[in-house]
Structure formats: C-alpha cells, structure tokens
Amino acid sequence: MEVFQRSKSFNQRALSVVSPRSLSLGSPRVNRSSFNWRRFHVLITIGFSISFLMAIGVVYIYVLPSLTQAFHGFGISVPSGTSDEKKSFGISNSNESLEDCDIFDGSWVQEITYPLYNASECPFAERGFNCLGNGRVDKDYQEWRWKPKNCDIRLFNVNEALESLRNKRVVFVGDSMSRTQWESLICMLMTGIEDKHSVYEVNGNEITKLIRYLGVRFSSFNFTIEFFRSVFLVQHGWMPRHAPKRVRSTLKLDKLDDISNQWVDSDILIFNSGQWWVPGKLFETGCYFQTGNSLRLGMSIPNAFGVAMNTWASWVEKRIDTNRTRIFFRTFEPSHWSNHSRRSCNVTQHPVSETEGRDQSLFTDTILEVVKNMKVPVTVLQITSMSAFRRDAHVGNWSDSQLVPDCSHWCLPGVPDMWNEIVFSYLLTNHGNSLQSNQIGA
Numbered sequence: 001m002e003v004f005q006r007s008k009s010f011n012q013r014a015l016s017v018v019s020p021r022s023l024s025l026g027s028p029r030v031n032r033s034s035f036n037w038r039r040f041h042v043l044i045t046i047g048f049s050i051s052f053l054m055a056i057g058v059v060y061i062y063v064l065p066s067l068t069q070a071f072h073g074f075g076i077s078v079p080s081g082t083s084d085e086k087k088s089f090g091i092s093n094s095n096e097s098l099e100d101c102d103i104f105d106g107s108w109v110q111e112i113t114y115p116l117y118n119a120s121e122c123p124f125a126e127r128g129f130n131c132l133g134n135g136r137v138d139k140d141y142q143e144w145r146w147k148p149k150n151c152d153i154r155l156f157n158v159n160e161a162l163e164s165l166r167n168k169r170v171v172f173v174g175d176s177m178s179r180t181q182w183e184s185l186i187c188m189l190m191t192g193i194e195d196k197h198s199v200y201e202v203n204g205n206e207i208t209k210l211i212r213y214l215g216v217r218f219s220s221f222n223f224t225i226e227f228f229r230s231v232f233l234v235q236h237g238w239m240p241r242h243a244p245k246r247v248r249s250t251l252k253l254d255k256l257d258d259i260s261n262q263w264v265d266s267d268i269l270i271f272n273s274g275q276w277w278v279p280g281k282l283f284e285t286g287c288y289f290q291t292g293n294s295l296r297l298g299m300s301i302p303n304a305f306g307v308a309m310n311t312w313a314s315w316v317e318k319r320i321d322t323n324r325t326r327i328f329f330r331t332f333e334p335s336h337w338s339n340h341s342r343r344s345c346n347v348t349q350h351p352v353s354e355t356e357g358r359d360q361s362l363f364t365d366t367i368l369e370v371v372k373n374m375k376v377p378v379t380v381l382q383i384t385s386m387s388a389f390r391r392d393a394h395v396g397n398w399s400d401s402q403l404v405p406d407c408s409h410w411c412l413p414g415v416p417d418m419w420n421e422i423v424f425s426y427l428l429t430n431h432g433n434s435l436q437s438n439q440i441g442a
C-alpha cells in the first residue's frame with residue numbers, strides 16, 4: 001500500500017504567536033564578565049523558570065518552532081518514492097559504491113523488531129513526546145527504519161553502544177529538537193541498563209522546555225549525555241544603547257553563546273539550529289542582529305544565519321581538539337503543518353511518498369556550505385530529506401497539551417531514534433572517515 005497525500009497548501013508562514021519573554025529568557029546578560037551579575041541573573045532565571053513551569057501548558061504553543069515562507073523550498077520536484085516488495089518511501093537517485101555510500105540517500109522500510117524502547121518506561125522521555133502514552137492508538141509509525149540505497153546502517157546493539165561510550169562525555173547543543181534527540185539517545189541506552197537508578201540527572205532536575213542544561217549520567221559506564229539549550233548558537237543580549245525603540249534585544253552574530261565554554265571538553269558534540277530563525281521569534285519580538293558594535297537592522301534572516309554559522313565554524317576550528325572530539329551538525333528538521341496558520345496538521349498512519357518540498361531547506365544548504373569549507377572534520381547529519389517523508393511520526397494531537405496540535409516535534413520512540421542510530425553508525429564503522437564527511441551532500 002502506498003500512501004499519497006498532498007495538502008492544499010503547504011507553504012508555511014510564520015505566525016506572530018511568540019512570547020517575547022520566552023525568547024529573552026536565559027541568555028541575555030548585562031555584563032557577562034561580572035560574577036555578581038551572573039548570580040543575579042541565575043536568580044532571575046530561576047524565578048522566571050518557576051513562573052514558566054506554572055504556565056507551561058499555555059506557553060506550549062509559543063515554543064513550537066515556526067517556519068517562514070521566506071526560506072521554504074518552493075516547487076522543488078522530488079523523485080517519487082520507490083516501491084519494491086517491502087513498503088518503502090524515499091529518495092533513490094544515485095548508485096554509488098559502498099565506500100562512498102551516502103547514508104542519507106535511501107528509503108524507509110518496515111522493521112517489525114522496532115521500536116527500540118517504550119517511552120512510558122523511560123524516565124527521560126518527556127510526556128509531550130510520548131504519543132502512545134498520550135492516547136495515540138496506531139503503532140505502525142514506530143516500525144520504520146531508514147535503509148540507505150547502497151549500504152546498511154548498523155543495527156543498534158545496546159551493549160555495544162553502551163561500551164562505546166564508556167568514560168565519555170556526549171554533548172547535545174541546540175533547540176527542543178536537540179532535546180528530543182537527547183531524550184531518545186538516553187532511552188535507547190537505558191534498555192541495556194538493569195539498575196535504572198544508576199542513571200540520573202546530575203542536578204536532579206526535571207526536563208522542562210526552557211531549562212538551559214540537563215546532564216544524565218550513566219554511572220555504571222562512567223559517561224554522561226548532556227544537553228545545552230542554545231537555540232541560536234550565538235549570543236543573545238539586551239538592547240544596545242541608542243538603539244531604535246523597536247530593538248529590545250540583539251543576536252550577536254559574531255559571538256558564540258556565552259555558555260559555549262562548557263561544550264569544549266567533550267568527546268561527541270552534536271549541534272543543531274534553525275527552528276528559531278524565523279521572524280516570529282526574532283523581529284516580531286524586537287530581536288535584531290548585531291555584529292561588533294553595529295546593529296544590522298536590514299540584515300535578512302538567511303544572511304544572519306550564514307554569519308552565525310560561520311562564527312560557529314571558526315569557534316569549532318579554534319576551540320575544539322578534533323583529535324578528541326567528534327563533531328556532528330544535524331540539519332533542519334522538517335515540520336508537517338497543513339496550512340499557513342500552523343493550527344492544524346494531519347498526521348498520517350504511514351510515511352508519505354511526497355515530500356512536497358520539505359526535503360529542502362535553506363538552513364540545511366547553509367550548513368552544508370559552511371562545513372564544506374571548514375578545516376577540521378565535521379559530520380553533517382543530513383536528516384532533512386529523510387525526515388520529510390515522516391508525516392506519520394509527528395506528535396500531532398498526542399502531546400501533553402491536547403488543545404494544540406504539534407506537527408513540528410516527533411513522537412518518541414520514532415524518527416529521532418534513527419538520527420541516533422546514524423550517529424552510532426558513524427562512531428562504530430568507518431563510515432564517513434573524517435575527510436569524506438565534510439563532503440556529504442556536496
């Protein structure tokens with residue numbers, strides 16, 4: 001059976017439904033070198049966090065990432081899905097030798113041994129992503145595996161995965177999609193741990209949407225899987241002096257986030273960004289761009305994203321010892337809203353055969369270009385196109401706030417597990433030996 005679905009209108013437009021507070025929380029700092037200011041800031045942050053916890057249901061819609069028409073891929077024709085004996089949906093447009101296998105060129109095939117875990121039994125899968133736990137009845141969406149055209153992704157073996165991370169520090173940096181992948185990885189790994197109490201958040205914190213740091217320690221294997229919330233990767237600060245009234249804060253495109261020091265000393269470092277680079281989360285909240293001491297009021301979001309990613313690249317080249325640290329950047333995660341209003345979506349039962357342009361993203365193109373020019377090895381997880389087929393895998397109505405559908409985030413277990421399997425595929429095989437990995441998608 002092949003599912004074909006075309007929504008009437010898929011070009012999304014950002015809606016101005018963003019709370020400016022949710023944007024400015026956490027990162028701006030009046031004087032970042034002053035210790036007192038830091039403590040004050042922490043207190044403020046805690047205060048805000050508590051009030052936010054109380055309002056979290058209401059706020060949920062506002063933290064959903066929004067997309068804008070401006071950088072949505074228009075009218076790009078996609079090779080239609082292949083359909084062999086197995087059910088499968090995907091792109092197939094080249095055949096290369098195994099050595100050069102592009103693992104992102106492939107299709108989704110049914111895998112009856114999936115899912116890899118039960119989110120209701122994983123203390124680190126947040127309620128909002130546990131679709132079955134929130135009443136989803138159909139389960140097929142959990143049983144798909146990505147099959148590259150010219151090679152295979154190593155099957156996930158939890159003991160091997162746990163062993164490979166022994167004594168290591170894994171760090172995720174990014175937005176809520178990064179947090180989902182972080183949760184997914186922890187849940188995958190916990191299936192191999194008998195004493196669940198030996199796995200714990202290092203500060204005893206609960207997972208919340210605005211928390212800046214979460215670190216889960218697997219004490220019996222002496223490793224931690226950490227998450228740093230940094231939705232733009234660059235620094236967010238209060239309005240500069242003498243700025244026009246509409247400017248309430250700025251993104252300093254030439255400075256990496258002020259918590260970036262804490263990402264350095266790690267073994268595996270996985271970044272993402274993109275979902276927050278939309279007018280609704282920037283200009284409409286009074287956030288504009290800045291480089292050096294200059295405000296860049298006229299700078300477009302795509303240009304600013306490019307500048308920020310180059311800042312990220314220079315930081316990686318300068319600060320990261322790539323002999324020790326393996327660096328990944330995960331590309332833009334497509335959403336599947338039905339129309340401009342982002343109020344409705346139709347989560348299907350099976351993957352779709354048409355990506356309707358969602359396999360393309362300007363953010364993805366920018367990252368590929370930036371990484372291609374880097375002097376150090378960085379592996380791009382080009383998950384944009386493979387995830388574009390997965391209209392079936394979004395949270396939809398089965399989130400913790402059933403009033404607002406969510407066609408941006410993904411159910412757990414689900415698509416983010418596959419992103420992690422691909423990470424292990426890189427770590428455990430010589431897939432993408434360092435020189436080749438910069439060429440992916442080029």
Ligand SMILES: *[C@@H]1O[C@H](CO)[C@@H](O)[C@H](O)[C@H]1NC(C)=O
Binds near residue numbers: 005347348
């Ligand atoms: C949702 O998608 C299914 C399968 O493609 C289709 O049959 C159904 O009519 C759609 N529903 C809406 C409200 O668009």
Ligand SMILES: *[C@@H]1O[C@H](CO)[C@@H](O)[C@H](O)[C@H]1NC(C)=O
Binds near residue numbers: 095096097
């Ligand atoms: C792809 O496969 C066809 C037939 O199997 C072969 O003739 C062709 O050379 C292959 N192309 C590449 C780029 O390997």
Ligand SMILES: *[C@@H]1O[C@H](CO)[C@@H](O)[C@H](O)[C@H]1NC(C)=O
Binds near residue numbers: 119121132
């Ligand atoms: C997942 O675990 C919960 C709680 O133990 C259980 O009620 C549920 O049936 C399980 N779901 C599946 C699909 O196994």
Ligand SMILES: *[C@@H]1O[C@H](CO)[C@@H](O)[C@H](O)[C@H]1NC(C)=O
Binds near residue numbers: 168
């Ligand atoms: C735990 O891992 C750290 C490196 O992350 C290492 O320095 C330390 O020796 C390890 N501890 C044990 C008990 O193996």
Ligand SMILES: *[C@@H]1O[C@H](CO)[C@@H](O)[C@H](O)[C@H]1NC(C)=O
Binds near residue numbers: 323
């Ligand atoms: C990384 O390893 C290479 C080769 O072993 C060595 O030449 C280089 O100095 C190392 N770089 C750092 C930063 O340690």
Ligand SMILES: *[C@@H]1O[C@H](CO)[C@@H](O)[C@H](O)[C@H]1NC(C)=O
Binds near residue numbers: 341
């Ligand atoms: C979007 O879809 C919803 C529900 O189907 C509908 O009520 C709304 O009018 C649509 N909005 C636009 C802008 O098409």
Ligand SMILES: *[C@@H]1O[C@H](CO)[C@@H](O)[C@H](O)[C@H]1NC(C)=O
Binds near residue numbers: 346347397405
């Ligand atoms: C979510 O619920 C609304 C209202 O009950 C319904 O119209 C819509 O089709 C549902 N969407 C999904 C993805 O199930």
